Amino acid sequence: xxxxxxxxxDMVKFGxxxxxxxxxxxxxxAVGAMRDAGITIKDVQxxxxxxxxxxxxxxxxxxxxxxxxxxxxxxNVANACATGSTAFREAYLxxxxxxxxxxxxxxxxxxxxxxxxxxxxxxxxxxxxEGVMGTNLMPGVFAMTGVEHxxxxxTTIEQFAKVxxxxxxxxxxxxxxxxxxxxxxxxxxxxxxxxWPNTLYMCCPTGDGAAAAVLMSAEKARQYTTKPVWVAASVxxxxxxxxxxxxxxxxxxxxxMAAKQAYEMAGxxxxxxxxxxxxxxxxxxxxxxxxxLMLVPEGEAGRWIDEGGPYHPxxxxxxxxxxxxxxxxxxxxxxxxxxxxIVEIVWHLRGQAGERQVPNAKTGLAHVIGLGSACTIHIxxx
Amino acid sequence: MAQAQSAQEKKVKPLVPxxxxxxxxxxxxxxxxxxxxxxxxxxxxxERYACGRCGAVGDMxxxxxxxxxxxxxxxxxxxxxxxxETPYIAAIIxxxxxxxxxxxxxxxxxxxxxxxxxxxxxxxxxEKIRVDREGNDVIAPKxxxxx
Numbered sequence: 001x002x003x004x005x006x007x008x009x010d011m012v013k014f015g016x017x018x019x020x021x022x023x024x025x026x027x028x029x030a031v032g033a034m035r036d037a038g039i040t041i042k043d044v045q046x047x048x049x050x051x052x053x054x055x056x057x058x059x060x061x062x063x064x065x066x067x068x069x070x071x072x073x074x075x076n077v078a079n080a081c082a083t084g085s086t087a088f089r090e091a092y093l094x095x096x097x098x099x100x101x102x103x104x105x106x107x108x109x110x111x112x113x114x115x116x117x118x119x120x121x122x123x124x125x126x127x128x129x130e131g132v133m134g135t136n137l138m139p140g141v142f143a144m145t146g147v148e149h150x151x152x153x154x155t156t157i158e159q160f161a162k163v164x165x166x167x168x169x170x171x172x173x174x175x176x177x178x179x180x181x182x183x184x185x186x187x188x189x190x191x192x193x194x195x196w197p198n199t200l201y202m203c204c205p206t207g208d209g210a211a212a213a214v215l216m217s218a219e220k221a222r223q224y225t226t227k228p229v230w231v232a233a234s235v236x237x238x239x240x241x242x243x244x245x246x247x248x249x250x251x252x253x254x255x256x257m258a259a260k261q262a263y264e265m266a267g268x269x270x271x272x273x274x275x276x277x278x279x280x281x282x283x284x285x286x287x288x289x290x291x292x293l294m295l296v297p298e299g300e301a302g303r304w305i306d307e308g309g310p311y312h313p314x315x316x317x318x319x320x321x322x323x324x325x326x327x328x329x330x331x332x333x334x335x336x337x338x339x340x341x342i343v344e345i346v347w348h349l350r351g352q353a354g355e356r357q358v359p360n361a362k363t364g365l366a367h368v369i370g371l372g373s374a375c376t377i378h379i380x381x382x
Numbered sequence: 383m384a385q386a387q388s389a390q391e392k393k394v395k396p397l398v399p400x401x402x403x404x405x406x407x408x409x410x411x412x413x414x415x416x417x418x419x420x421x422x423x424x425x426x427x428x429e430r431y432a433c434g435r436c437g438a439v440g441d442m443x444x445x446x447x448x449x450x451x452x453x454x455x456x457x458x459x460x461x462x463x464x465x466x467e468t469p470y471i472a473a474i475i476x477x478x479x480x481x482x483x484x485x486x487x488x489x490x491x492x493x494x495x496x497x498x499x500x501x502x503x504x505x506x507x508x509e510k511i512r513v514d515r516e517g518n519d520v521i522a523p524k525x526x527x528x529x
Contacts, residue, residue, distance in 0.1 A: 126514035128463075132522050133398060134472035134484040135459050143457035144474060151455055151500050193469075196458040196495045241435040244454070244482040247427065248474040 001096040005221035005228035006380065008037025009343040011211035014178040014331030016112065022051065022059060025210040026108035027066045029336075033212035034104070038224045041068030044214075045100040050077045050087030050107040051335040063106060078335075080370025081281065082236075083107065084211065085338025089376055091215050092234045101220045107339030108210035139195035139203050139282060141249050141371065146197065146284025148248075149301070155287065157197040159302040161188040163283040164202045164328055166311055171325025173356035176340075178207050178331030188283075202283035202328070209333035211340035229346045232266035232363070233379035239372075251285065254375040255292040255367065262365070262377040263294070270294045273319060273379075274361040275348055276310075277341035279369040280326040293367060293377075295319060313359055323348070323356050341366040342378055349382045394510070397522040400428035401508060407521075412508035413449065414523060416481050417442040425481040449506040450528070451477040453499055458492045469493065475504055475525055489527035503528040 010032025012025055026049070034040060041064075049060030055078035064074060079086040084107025091105035130136060149155045165185050171177040183191075183201045191199040221228040237254040239245055245253075263269055270293065278293065280286035290301040290310065304310060311317030324330045324344045327337060345364035347353040353361075363381040368374075394403050396412070404410040417430040419442055424435035432439040456473035469492040475483045487504055504525040512520040 124515045126512045126520050127397060128466075129397060131459070131462055131466040131468075131470050131472075132486055132511060132524075134474070134486055135457065135462075135470075136484070137459065137462065139461070140457045140459050140472050144455045144472075147455040147457060150497060154497075193458070193460045195460065241424065243480070244474060244476075247482040247484050248455070 002098055003218040004092050004095045004231045005216050005218060006213050006231065006342070006346050007216045007221050007225050007228060008033040008035070008039070008214035009212070009346045010036055011176060011336070011340050011343045012209055013176045014207050014209035014333055014336070014340070017110070017208045022054060022108050022110040022208070023062045023066055025110065025208060026059070026063045026106050026212070029108070029210035029212040030063060030067055030104060030106050033214050037214035039102065039214060041070055043102055044070070044072055044104045045102050046091070046094045047072055047074045047104045047106065048077060048087040048091040048094070049074065050083040050338065051109060052078050052080065052083045053109060053111065053334070059108065060106070079374045080372050081279070081332070081334050082338055082368045082370030082374040082376050083335040084340065085342070085366065085368040085376035085378065086236060086374065088213060088339055088342055088378065089234045089236055091213070092231050095215050095217055101217045103215045104212065105215060105339055106210065106212045107336040109333035109335040110208045111206040111333055112208065135195070137195070138371070139198050142282035142285045143195040143198050144248060145251055145288055149288050153299040153302060155302040158185065158189070159305050160197055160283045160287055161185055161199070161202060162305045163280065163286045164188045166305070167280060167322050167326040167328040168201065169315070170312060170323050170356065171329030173354070174325050174330060177325040177329050178205055179329045180325070198282050198284055204281050204327040204332040207331040207333050209331060209336040209340065211336050211343045213339055213342055213346070227350055227382070229349050229380050229382055231378060232268070232381045233262040233377065235262045235265065235377045237261070237375045249371055249373060251369050251371070251373060252288060252292050254373055255289060255369065258375045258377045259293045262379050266379040266381070268363065268379070273363050273365050275323060275345065275358045275364045276319065276321045276367070277324060277326070277344055277364070278321060278367040280322055280328050281332060283328065286321070286326065289367060290321070293365065295321070312356065320358055323358060338368040338376060341368065342380065345380050349380060393518045394521050395514065395518045397511065397520050401521065401523050403508065403521055412521060414447040414483065414506065416445045416447050416479065418445045425479055427481060427483065445479060447481065448478050451475040451483070451504055451525070453487060453502045453504060454482060456487065456495070456499055458495050485523065485525050487525050487527060
């Protein structure tokens with residue numbers, strides 16, 4: 001496999017765009033990433049587009065018709081919330097394999113105010129299992145992930161809530177975040193309960209967004225930039241058999257597998273990371289991944305958030321997690337998320353992250369979970 | 383539709399495919415069933431074509447699952463789809479055979495969730511919960527806390 005560099009990135013601010021469609025949002029991100037790389041659509045040899053809710057709608061080709069239908073191969077990808085990061089990985093593989101020298105990865109989604117995810121469907125409503133056979137709604141599914149940690153280690157509601165306090169605090173410096181509102185602990189704890197112990201501010205919003213990245217072989221990258229960001233690891237796992245899965249979704253085992261593979265591939269350990277963007281779809285989910293990604297020893301996640309370890313270094317943190325504000329505040333337009341957290345890391349590694357810049361960032365890890373399940377981990381370095 | 387059916391034609395149908403309802407229900411109890419892989423021993427809810435753990439094909443035996451189990455983890459859902467009454471306690475229930483069921487739990491106060499609920503014993507009872515579009519009774523397994 002060849003070395004692959006990220007040479008151009010961009011994203012649109014996540015939010016609600018009633019006046020733009022998903023193709024327009026994606027086109028803006030794609031053109032931004034190509035301009036950042038110093039190329040045009042004519043230079044792109046393969047396009048991989050991640051989109052979930054229009055997965056049968058040939059979104060990638062529609063984007064090409066908007067920004068330049070060159071006839072280059074287009075691959076449309078769907079992999080739940082890991083859709084965007086899987087698209088990025090497919091673009092990475094296209095270049096790493098030697099098949100192409102320049103690839104464009106796009107993640108995009110338009111959700112609007114679609115509300116709760118994870119249930120419904122067609123058929124006779126008499127056979128709807130939600131509220132009888134427990135819950136398959138995302139706030140509840142990820143609540144139980146945290147409650148399992150509570151059962152094992154005595155993790156408290158306050159510790160989960162502190163994740164939301166941190167990420168919302170981080171978001172105030174990220175102009176690309178859907179929400180930039182600080183939420184003190186008391187505000188998080190007293191907010192409307194959605195799925196115990198997750199209150200409103202411990203749940204990510206739905207929204208619209210797009211992000212894109214241009215990937216190149218090492219040789220090509222040197223023609224276009226003096227500051228390549230290298231893809232040191234790209235890993236994708238699915239959930240293996242575990243005792244309760246899928247009756248209880250297991251987001252831990254496949255993340256641990258992916259983390260181990262990613263550190264091996266990059267030849268580094270968690271102690272070498274400058275920053276982490278991980279899949280905090282709910283506050284309860286972020287905490288368990290501190291351990292899954294080996295940022296702290298088993299059972300120490302609660303103590304780590306109490307100590308402020310995952311805060312931005314300017315706020316006293318040791319290893320910043322989700323300085324973008326995370327999904328909790330930056331937003332989670334499903335297909336866009338996995339590319340956007342790579343964009344965030346690239347900006348930091350290049351020293352272009354503005355007020356929220358992690359000082360002297362050299363290595364970053366991006367983690368995404370798609371329930372069902374898929375896990376991607378990318379490690380980027382300069 | 384429902385009125386057009388005679389008593390004999392009216393059927394009972396399970397809400398989930400892993401609930402078996404005997405012909406003479408409710409005289410005889412409905413029960414949950416699963417499949418055990420003869421090759422590796424893994425247990426799954428309902429019928430299986432192959433083993434999702436070891437990959438053995440066509441080597442499954444049916445297992446009748448216990449009515450009693452215990453709460454592994456839970457949440458309380460306060461916001462759900464329109465028409466679904468909230469709050470409700472949604473749990474993962476471990477059965478002694480080594481398989482788990484996702485189900486509501488009844489008999490606890492949803493407004494006072496507590497880590498003391500971990501490990502609480504529950505017992506399944508199959509009950510009619512709705513009538514479907516064709517007039518059939520829909521039967522669901524419901525788990526009640528054992529006092």
